[in-house]
Amino acid sequence: MRSLGTVLLGLASIGLAQAARVVYDWNITYTTANPDGLFERRVVGVNGKWPPPPVEATLGDTLVINVHNSLDEPTALHAHGMFQNNTGWMDGPSMVTQCPIPPGYDFTYEFDIVQHGSYWIHSHYMGQYMDGLRTPFILHSKNETYKYDYDVTLPLEDWYHGQSHDNLATFLNVYNPTGAEPVPESGFMMHSVNSSLNFVPGKTYRLRLINMSGFSMFYFSIDGHDLDIIEVDGIETKRKTVKSVYLTAAQRVSVLVTAKNTTDFNYYMHADMNIDMFDQLPPALKTNLTAPIYYDASHSKFAPSEDIGMASDFDDLDLPPVLVEAAVEPDHQVNLTIDFQVTTDGINRGMFNGLPYLLPKVPTLNTMLSQGEHALSTEVYGPQTIAHVLKHLDMVEVVLNNLDAGAHPFHLHGHVFQIVARGPGVYTGNRSQAVWSLDNPTRRDTVQVPAESFTIIRFRADNPGVWIFHCHIEWHLESGLAATFIEAPDVAQQRMKLPQSFKDLCAASNIPAEANAAGKQGLDLKGAPSGIELIPDAFTAKGKGALAACVIAALIGMASIVWFAFADPEKKARNIMAAKQQQS
Incomplete structure (x- = not known):
């Protein structure tokens, strides 16, 4: 695929003289908010306010975010969808790519903008973004492919009243054997249940839909209006007219909407939650969210509802990009089977190929850049980082077999990928099982894998570094549904050197900056996080012995119960009296 090369050529074409240094100063703080009008809670905001400010820049700029962590816990920021070519530590x-920012510490994120489109920035530490540390990240181009009059960012969010660490403690618990996720208490568009838009008749609006949820999938539509899709996850697409779209957690879709020529009616936008994702549906949860579009706010006459929600026939497998890139046969295949099972720690966890992801003692990128030739071995990254070493420039095919009864949104850091196939059941290699898209397949960075089915994606390993691949339902990531792609470690070591500020960040957290997954050198992995695995189906020798003892004890117990049940009660009483007289 030519995606990176293309955007770099685009960057060169705008001219260095136009580049700017865009600086944001973020003091990450606690504050309070009540965006759903139901419950005021502590949230994580920026500079004492919530929601955090949106971040905007232009192709060719350098973005700088100066962070001070005023929380009582660590934090880390991820610019979702950025390639971070040669700046993987950002x-x-x-x-994975950095030590967390400890409380009271200052740290700076700085990288060049070589992409344009709709993205977002969120915390990438322990479910923290569900406490509010998330915001749109809009990257403009001076030469947009499509023309419009107004540019509107429209985030979609689910909302929890409980703190994320409390909800995680409930979710990852031996008393939750089914793995039922915490269900949000509410949701809204544009950061509040009281949000609205105003349309000017005849004008064309670009609506940048961004699902910033931790769990929920949304179906979006506008009564009386068509949606013309022009972008998904930062990739411009050929214009396609639909009545509704769905966005799973972390996905973005830009649509053009042409306003009516009259002001006779106002209209509602709809964002309907996918209720299939919720194990239980709280009676008070409003899953059909609405927000008004006013043509004339002086009257309250609204057009009839056309909301169809989950009955949408939208298909994100058919969104061909403007820049045509045909799929090519893969050089390397990775098979990842998605499942949820109770593991040896008694907790229901998400996993790939029967193994949940566990965080190493040292960031994986630090390991790659510090362990020399050992970096070519998956062993050095630890037994449960689900590491896959990829060769430079290989075309990589990832087969995702979802055994779970729920759908899952998977995000690949550092890349966009082609969605080349889907089908029901488990993919066995028989191409007739799938519906294929090979001429110019959809490219994006987050894909929904439907329940009990498979999806096949492909990407070019053209970005040396460490890139995590994970479910973007935050509960599932924290439970272990993640893997790491160790991309061209030999090339990365030649091109990159970890900045001193990242080593200092590790020192501030008492974490080794140059070591393997166990915090040691080379292939000495003793002490690396491991041991949380599937409970074995077969009994061990000790297990067989314990089972036999239990069976024998149970048989003796049942025989005793039967004997006492049929024994002559009068004879038993005489025997007891005789025994007492002998003792006296």
Whole structure:
């Protein structure tokens, strides 16, 4: 695929003289908010306010975010969808590409903008973004492919009243054997249940839909209006007219909407939650969210509802990009089977290929850049980082077999990928099982894998570094549904050197900056996080012995019960009296 090369050429074409240094100063703080009007809670905001300010820049700029962590816990920021080519340490996921930012510490994220489109920035530490540390990240181009009059960012969010660490403690618990996720108390568009838009008749609006939820999938539509899709996850698409779209957690879709020529009616936008995702549906939860579009706010006459919600026939497998890129046969295949099972710690966890992801003791990127030739071995990254070493420039095919009864949104850091196939059941290699898209398949960075089915994606390993691949339902990521792609470690070591500020960040957290997954050198992995695995189906020798003892004890117990049940009660009483007289 030519995606990186293309955007770099685009960057060169705008001219260095136009580049700017865009600086944001973020003091990450606690504050309070009540965006759903139901419950005021502590949230994580920026500079004492919530929601955090949106971030905007232009292709060719350098973005700088100066962070001070005023929380009582660590934090880390991820610019979702950024390639971070040759700046992989700026990607953000804690203990993958950086040590977390400890409380009271200052840290700066700085990287060049070589993409344009709709993105978002969020915390990548322990479910923290569900406490509010998330915001749109809009990257403009001076030469947009499509023309419009107004540019509107429209985030979609689910909302919890409980703190994320409390909800995580409830979710990852031996008393939750089914793995039922915490269900949000509410949701809204544009940061509040009281949000609205105003349309000017005849004008064309670009609506940048961004699902910033931790769990929920949304179906979006506008009564009386068509939606013309022009972008998904930062990739411009050929214009396609639909009545509704769905966005799973972390996905973005830009649509053009042409306003009516009259002001006779106002209209409602709809964002309907996918209720299939919720194990239980709280009676008070409003899943059909609405927000008004006013043509004339002086009257309250609204057009009839056309909301169809989950009955939408939208298909994100058919969104061909403007820049045509045909799929090519893969050089390397990775098979990842998605499942949820109770593990040896008694907790129901998400996993790939029967193994949940566990954070290493040292960020994986630090390991790659510090362990020399050992970086070519998956062993050095630890037994449960689900590491896959990829060769430079290989075309990589990832087969995702979802055994779970729920759908899952998977996000690949550092890349966009082609969605080349889907089908029911488990993919066995028989191409007739799937519906294929090979001429110019949809490209994006987050894909929904439907329940009990498979999806096949492909990407070019053209970005040396460490890139996590994970479910973007935050509960599932924290439970272990993640893997790491260790991309071209030999090339990365030649091109990159970890900045001193990232080593200092580790020192501030008492974490080794140059070591393997166990915090040691080379292939000495003793002490690396491991041991949380599927409970074995077969009994061990000790297990067989314990089972036999239990069976024998149970048989003796049942025989005793039967004997006492049929014994002559009078004879038993005489025997007891005789025994007492002998003792006296």
